[in-house]
Amino acid sequence: MDELRKAVEEVELVDGHAHNIVPLDSTFPFIRAFTGASGDALTFSPHSLSFKRNLKDIAELYGCESTLQSVEDYRRVNGIQSICSTCFKTARISTILIDDGFEVDKMHYIEWHKSFSPLVGRILRIERVAEQILEEGLPDGSSWTLDSFIEIFISKLKSYPL
Secondary structure, three states: OHHHHHHHHHOOEEEEEEOOOOOOOOOOOHHHHHOOOOHHHHHHHHHOHHHHHHHHHHHHHHOOOOOHHHHHHHHHHHHHHHHHHHHHHHHOEEEEEEEOOOOOOOOOOHHHHOOOOOEEEEEOOHHHHHHHHHHHOOOOOOOOOHHHHHHHHHHHHHHOOO
């Protein structure tokens, strides 16, 4: 059992579906890091078991009281660089794959994350690519057909680096 425990504690992790880290002054509320909820549903988050457990763990990591206010104060005082460094190092994350199709204000882009992990890659959210194509419209202003969309979509997908 000791060998297994040691192996688990020493293994480096791959975060296979992360989202961009946002600065502390983003309008994306910190509490949303604990849940997929938004709007009125967000008010129920602090009552969930997963929220309470995660808050306890992060407060222990930061060495502060296990309250949302204490954790947020710690983050504000120490800054995003310091807290990210602490979290990534403690979690032993060696690779981050970022789905940057989830857009929020002031989010840090892929390059920024490279100071915390040796390998950072991008997950291309193809539905966001499709949305952007439709928002831009056809170059000649004509109406969409399935064939015209597919042609542009495939061309756009091929333009992304592997």
